[in-house]
Amino acid sequence: MTATASAQTDARDLFTELTGAVPAGSWSAPGRVNLIGEHTDYNDGFVFPFAIDARTVAAVGVRDDRRIRVISTFDPVPVEVALADLDGLFPAHRDEIVEWARYPLGVAWALQDAARAAGRDPRSLGGVDIALASAVPVGAGLSSSAAIEGATATALNDVWGLELSPVALARAGRRAENDAVGAPTGIMDQMASMLGRADAGIFLDCRSLEAEVVDLGFTRAGLEVLVVDTRVSHAHSTGGYGERRAACERGARIMGVPALRDLTPADLDRARELMDDVTFRRVRHVVTEDQRVLDAVRLLRAEGPRSIGGLLDASHASMRDNFEISTPELDLAVDTARTAGAVGARMTGGGFGGAAIALVDHARVAEVAAAVEAAFAAAGFGAPHVFTVHPSDGAHRDR
Ligand code: ADP
Numbered sequence: 001m002t003a004t005a006s007a008q009t010d011a012r013d014l015f016t017e018l019t020g021a022v023p024a025g026s027w028s029a030p031g032r033v034n035l036i037g038e039h040t041d042y043n044d045g046f047v048f049p050f051a052i053d054a055r056t057v058a059a060v061g062v063r064d065d066r067r068i069r070v071i072s073t074f075d076p077v078p079v080e081v082a083l084a085d086l087d088g089l090f091p092a093h094r095d096e097i098v099e100w101a102r103y104p105l106g107v108a109w110a111l112q113d114a115a116r117a118a119g120r121d122p123r124s125l126g127g128v129d130i131a132l133a134s135a136v137p138v139g140a141g142l143s144s145s146a147a148i149e150g151a152t153a154t155a156l157n158d159v160w161g162l163e164l165s166p167v168a169l170a171r172a173g174r175r176a177e178n179d180a181v182g183a184p185t186g187i188m189d190q191m192a193s194m195l196g197r198a199d200a201g202i203f204l205d206c207r208s209l210e211a212e213v214v215d216l217g218f219t220r221a222g223l224e225v226l227v228v229d230t231r232v233s234h235a236h237s238t239g240g241y242g243e244r245r246a247a248c249e250r251g252a253r254i255m256g257v258p259a260l261r262d263l264t265p266a267d268l269d270r271a272r273e274l275m276d277d278v279t280f281r282r283v284r285h286v287v288t289e290d291q292r293v294l295d296a297v298r299l300l301r302a303e304g305p306r307s308i309g310g311l312l313d314a315s316h317a318s319m320r321d322n323f324e325i326s327t328p329e330l331d332l333a334v335d336t337a338r339t340a341g342a343v344g345a346r347m348t349g350g351g352f353g354g355a356a357i358a359l360v361d362h363a364r365v366a367e368v369a370a371a372v373e374a375a376f377a378a379a380g381f382g383a384p385h386v387f388t389v390h391p392s393d394g395a396h397r398d399r
C-alpha cells in the first residue's frame with residue numbers, strides 16, 4: 001500500500017472514531033516540488049513547480065449545526081469552533097487556536113469570506129467534521145502546508161456548493177497560510193497543489209497568476225526526480241530570507257522598476273555599476289533565474305526533458321554563488337548526484353538547508369542515491385533521506 005493509500009484509510013478511520021459515522025466523502029491534495037524558479041515568486045517572476053505523488057486526505061461529513069470540527073492524525077485532540085466565530089478568530093486572535101488547526105480552520109474562514117463576497121449568505125453554509133491524514137512529510141520542503149490547505153479547500157468547496165475555481169481555492173489557501181497561520185509565503189505551493197497534472201509542471205507567472213500546465217515528459221523519457229532531503233535546517237534561515245527579500249527590493253528601487261521581474265539579463269551590466277556587489281549578486285540571481293524558467297519551458301517543448309539538465313545545474317550555481325543560500329550538504333548532494341550520472345541537479349526551496357532534486361535516468365536511480373548516501377557518510381554529515389517523486393494530479397475528490 002502506498003503512503004497516500006494509507007492516508008486515505010487513516011483519514012476515514014479517524015473520521016469514524018471521531019463521529020461514529022462514515023464520512024460523506026474524501027478529498028485529497030498533493031505536496032509539490034519546485035523544478036526551477038527559486039526566490040523569483042516575491043519578485044513578481046516565474047516559477048515552475050509540479051505536484052507530487054504524496055497527498056493529504058480530508059475525510060468530511062456534514063453536521064446539522066453551524067460548527068466546524070477538525071482532527072488530524074498529528075494530534076488526538078479535535079478542535080471545534082462555531083462557523084460564526086471564525087471572523088473573530090482570524091487574524092487577530094489566531095493564537096487561541098493550536099497551530100496545525102489554523103490551516104484547515106483558516107481555509108474555512110477564507111472560503112466563508114469568499115462565499116460572502118460572491119453574494120452567498122454565510123448562514124447558509126452548514127457545519128462540518130473534517131478528519132485529516134497525510135502522506136506528505138512535514139518540513140521536508142514538499143509543502144505539506146499547501147497539501148492540507150488544498151485538501152480542506154477542495155472538500156469545503158464541494159460540500160458547501162461554492163463552485164469556486166481551482167485558482168480561487170489556491171488563493172484561499174494562501175490567505176489561510178498568510179493571515180490565519182501567520183506565515184508570509186507566496187502562492188506557488190497552493191497553485192501547484194491545486195492545478196498539478198500527471199507528468200506535467202505548472203508554469204506560473206507570479207505577477208498575473210496566469211498558470212500553464214506544461215508537459216514534462218519525464219515518464220516517456222525514462223527519467224525520475226530524486227529528492228535528497230538533507231534533514232538539515234539552519235538556524236539563520238528566517239533572518240536570511242528577510243535579508244534576501246530586502247536586497248531584491250533595494251535592487252529594484254535602484255534600477256527604477258516595480259520588481260526585479262521587470263529586468264532582463266541585458267540590464268545586468270547597468271545594475272553592476274549602480275549598486276554594491278552583494279545587492280548586485282542578489283539581483284543577478286533573480287534576473288537570470290527568471291530567464292532560466294522561461295528557457296526551461298521553451299526547451300522542454302522543443303527538445304524534451306533531457307535538455308533542461310544544464311539549466312538545473314546553472315540554477316544551483318546561482319543560488320550558491322549569487323544568492324548564497326546553499327549549504328555544504330546541498331552542494332555535496334548536487335555535485336555527487338551529477339558526478340554519479342544525473343542529467344541535472346539543484347537545491348530546491350528557500351535554502352539554508354532542506355532538499356535538493358536530481359533528474360536521473362530510471363536505471364541509475366539506485367546508483368545515484370547510493371553515491372549521495374556514501375558521500376554524506378564520508379563527509380561526516382547526518383544520513384539524508386533519499387526518495388523519488390512523480391509529477392502527479394492536483395487536488396480532487398477521491399470518493
Ligand atoms: P512544509 O514545508 O511541510 O509545508 P510548513 O511549516 O509550511 O512546512 O507546514 C507544516 C505545518 O503544516 C505543520 O507543522 C502543521 O502545523 C501543518 N500540517 C501539515 N500537514 C498536516 C496534517 N496532516 N495535519 C495537521 N497539520 C498539518
Ligand code: MG
Nearest residue numbers: 143144145146
Ligand atoms: Mg509550507
